Amino acid sequence: MLLTATLVGRLPTAMAPLALLLAARADHAGTTLGALLAALYALCGAVSQPLLGRAVDRRRLASVALAAATVAGIAFAALAVVGIGRYPVLSGALVALAGFATPPLEAGLRAMWPRLVAPQDQQATFALDATAQEVVYVAGPTLTTVLCQLLSPAAALTGCAVLGLAGTALVASRRPARALSPVRRKAHWTGPLRSPGVLVLLGSATLLGASLGSFNVYALAAADRHGTGWLAGALPAALSLGSLVGGIIWARLAHSVPADHLLRTISVRFAAPFALFLLTPEPALAVAAAVLPGLFLAPWFATAFRQGDRLAPQGTATEAAAWLVAVISLGGAAGTALAGQLSAAGPVAVAALTLASAVAAALALALRR
Structure with a gap:
């Protein structure tokens, strides 16, 4: 259940880049702007993950991830309403916010496995986790394409908000995610x-x-x-x-x-x-x-x-x-x-x-x- 919820919560990371490209094209903003926004989203997400990971180590996964997913969900929902082409600067700010607020579900789950699984089963567990992430990168673009074709790119951005928040909420509801960090002390700044x-x-x-x-x-x-x-x-x-x-x-x-x-x-x-x-x-x-x-x-x-x-x-x-x-x-x-x-x-x-x-x-x- 914990792995499935994590995969659902991570879907926006695979959906958002394509959704931004398609939204920019639908708003006649050009592929260049869509590509820049997709790159900005990925860059901001990469920068924020270690910071959010440190917060999880000092507190608990549930509170940090749920707060981040809420902020990201609001940013995605605002993007769906505002659009990409009309206010490009505002769109860039919202994309950056969504990227920075990517919940640290992947890192959080992998840090929990050694506490949840017996040593002899850890290899199989980590392998299952690494294999399952392929589902995210197959299902994410596919779902984005379906939503854009049947509804609109705005619906795909809304889907990022809903799925990210729903998956993170499921993770946060599980007892391991709500447990305090096993080592609650002031860590070295590095x-x-x-x-x-x-x-x-x-x-x-x-x-x-x-x-x-x-x-x-x-x-x-x-x-x-x-x-x-x-x-x-x-x-x-x-x-x-x-x-x-x-x-x-x-x-x-x-x-x-x-x-x-x-x-x-x-x-x-x-x-x-x-x-x-x-x-x-x-x-x-x-x-x-x-x-x-x-x-x-x-x-x-x-x-x-x-x-x-x-x-x-x-x-x-x-x-x-x-x-x-x-x-x-x-x-x-x-x-x-x-x-x-x-x-x-x-x-x-x-x-x-x-x-x-x-x-x-x-x-x-x-x-x-």
Whole structure:
């Protein structure tokens, strides 16, 4: 129940970017403004997550998340009423507010698992969590498209408000979310960042996010190269499918080696298949190849968040998980921006960036344990 409620509460993070793009187009404000607002929403959400995570560590998830979801819901509802095109400055302020008030459900839940699940079941639990997040990124855009087609983009923005608040309220109603933080003390101002292991993990996560962001641009470049528009959506979908399958398999496996060794091994296996895209394979082969790195994506997330909980200083588990969420998003944005600059040189150049980012993520873990 707790995982399901969290997924519902996180739907706005996958719905809002597309809803803002479609709302801007419907208001004749242009795709450029919609893209800027979508980027602003993601950036503000990434910046606020560690701050909200720290608040959860010092208080409780229910109160912090519910307050944030209420603010975000009001901002989304106001956007639906005001519109995007008529008052762009006001729209930007509301989008920023909605992003900053993104409730820390993902980090909060992952910080709770070690307290709720027996040690022997934690690997399977983290794998299930990492696999289930694919549902958010499939259902969110789909629901947004349906609402826009049947009703309007304003209805999609209203849906962000309703679903975010409803899911967060369900999470807040559960006893684990209402429990006080197990360590209620004044933490060091650097929080989990004073742990060298956490810093290494965050660096690797940033590079992994960059590889994911650049791969989306690769999909567009490859689609243009082959003249097959469907490839732009099929490649990221194949990566997600691989992640779904890999997460299910990972949850059923038993591992006796330490988590840090597992993470290094997974990172290498995630990076290696991206070398195939330097060969500019035909569309069907490219889709099949995209499944291969995806098989190790959910296991990477599951192991990284579990390791982050172990490495974080006492009383900073939620903030550490929030930092992981944030740097993956920021890395994705940086990878997308850099790949966009390289896209004029063709898909091979973008594929090289994707491979380099994934390899660097593995090296960061290998060189500094």
